Amino acid sequence: MNRNEVNIAFEILLEEIxxxxxxxxxxxxxxxxxxxxxxxxxxIEEAIRLAEFRAKVRALQNEWAGLVSRGLKALGAKPRRTARERLQRGLRTPEDAFRRPILESLVELGGSAPIGEVLERVGARMKGGLNQYDCQPLPSDPRSVRWKNTAQWCRNTLVREGLMKSDSPHGIWEITEAGRKWLLHESGQ
Incomplete structure (x- = not known):
């Protein structure tokens, strides 16, 4: 198994989680x-255990990336990347960077809105923070842009944390009262 297959295995495991x-x-x-x-x-108890397990898997994934990176540097080798491989860790904007823009966009939109409207606002808010990798299409679906996919994963996390509603109509994102409180707390108000 090569290093990219290991990264793919980690991503598959994280997707299953x-x-x-x-x-x-x-x-x-x-x-x-x-x-x-x-x-x-x-x-809730199972979800907490699963979140702890997810954190351990992410830590292992980061440890693996560091080991590979140091090993390649020691050998003087450069990492290879083909068109069908996943993007190397750390090149795209992390999921957490979308947390505040999503919640703020929802507040601006009155608390709920169709996915497309939310993502349009998020894209405008993050315009200066998105890099060239974020704006590339996904290898698995060339019609999807990477940053929008990352934002949707962030939405899943926000739902799990109770900051967004899980029972919204299909295609609609909604902030919860806890999400509004989180924004106020993070703003220092």
Whole structure:
């Protein structure tokens, strides 16, 4: 297995973790709506364990990238990249950078809006912060731009954290009261 296959394996694992986290979130939300607080508590506990596991996987992924990078430098080699490989870690704008622009855009739009409108505002807010890699199409879907995909992953994280609603109509993003409070807290107000 070469170094790029290892990175792909990490990304596949992280995507699977995201999938399971979303299922746990939906299960917990459904349990709350049904008044089954014990089931909701169990879903929350599992989600917390899964978030801790995700953090460990990310740490291992970073450790791997550092080991490979140092090993390549020691050998005087340069990393190769083909068109179909995933972008090297650290080249695209990180998911967390989209957190505030998404939430602020939702507040500006009255608390909820279609995905396209939110992403348009996020793109305008981040225009100076997006780099050349962010603006490239994804190798897996040339019709999708990388930064929009990253913003959508960030939305999943915000939903899991309770800062955005999980039960919004399809294609609509909505901020929660907790999301508004987070923005106020982060603004220092």
């Amino acid at each position: 995201e999938f399971v986290a979303n299922q746990l979130h939906e299960s917990g939300a459904a349990a709350l709506r049904a008044g089954d607080y014990e089931k909701a508590r169990q879903a």
